[in-house]
Amino acid sequence: MTAPWDAGRVAIAIDRSQSTPITTQIMSTLRAAIVEGRLRPGTRLPSWLDMAAQLGVSRGTVKAAYEALADELLVYSAGAAGTRVAERAVPRLTEVKPIRIARPLQDLERGFSLKPLPFQMGVPAQDAFPAKLWARLRTRAVRANAMAPVGPTDPRGEPDLRAQIAAQLAITRGICCHPDQIILTTGYKNGLSLTLLALGAHGRTAWVEDPCYPVARMALTIAGLKPVPVPVDGKGIRVDLGVRAAPDAALAIVTPGQQAPTGVTLSPERRRALLAWTAREDAWIIEDDYLSELQLGGRAAPAMAADDPAGRVIHIGTFGKTISPALGLGFVVAPLALAERFGEVAGYLNPAPNVTTQLALTDFLADGHFLRHLRHMKSLYRERRDDLHARLDPSIAVDAFAGLAVIAHLPRGHDDVALAKRAPELGIAPCPLSVWYASPAEARPGLLLCVTNLRKQILDKACDTLAALIDDPAPVHLPARAA
């Protein structure tokens, strides 16, 4: 098929004042015309000589542009029949519509890559992140990595980092493990996916806390398991109700340190009951230790993996809260008997995260920065939580300290999801509580107010905006943003 060359559809303008080479200018214009469909497949491009004469450039310049387009399979040389536009080698960009995915937490999060607002969950105190130190450690790590011989790396993660994490876990979480039980991940979700793959529990049921981090419920469903919600009370998950609802479940995902979102610590009796159930039913506990030692109300309870002689607990840790989610680093501690299996799954399906970031974190831990940072974050978050508590409008019923957030309960009938959806227009981003429950319609509505980024300078305005929002279920209009 031959389509005629139509110079009117491809206006090539050469700009000699630009730093972009002329070959690139010609190539970019032709490429855009091909990709956008203005030059149809089969169209014969003018000869090098004709094009060069039209544009007032050398023949070699045009030749180089055509060759570059041929390298991209956009044109081909047809010998005596000249250079022609290839059959659609790439999709027409104009035909590709943006592909939207169902965001895992669409009722909880505002969207991707937006500047955090006051009360927003899942963000650290950006102002307290040791940015200079981290930049220095990363630069050193980039250099070390670039100089190192290139070869396969351990899919479980860098051995030095795993040794450092094992040492920190002994101090902060009471866990005594061998570095080979540790597998580096990109964070909680990656740790969960590795664990579900390694356990091979497809088709089985799994307990989840009710309420719980909504990601856990959906992740189980995507991985082919059936989540069974098990209510939580003031002592944590109701093991008796779990046993009644699904005695033969393959596993339970729990947040024993600080239940998400209520903040309750799993009581010693419930811990024992949960472990006894796993022993009876050959089941597993997936311990989501998302806050690690970041316990604002005193000393953190030891992890469940710290007291697990039978090896039924898979401990998932993350540096997302203790340092920053921007690191994209977490880890799994596999029970000793499963360490080889987890390592193999990592080797085939779940390679370790970026080595440079791992090396920087190794130094951060080894040089004592991590424990110092944790201590600093705990006191800063405690101060921000107390400031918020003191400043919140007395009409707002606050009855719990939940991890790094405060729960503001709303009167029944309030639509917390609608409220949270409207809040960003006013410059705040509280998180609705009801969506953490398996049946949001039956849950008591509330707002989770994360304290991490509540700097003193923005506290007053953020609290006033919140009070106005709760007071007036209809849209409210405040003049300025709180952040």
Ligand SMILES: Cc1ncc(COP(=O)(O)O)c(C=O)c1O
């Ligand atoms: C209960 C719970 N688990 C895990 C995570 C996520 O951890 P990561 O930062 O590794 O994605 C969160 C984040 O808010 C959480 O609330």
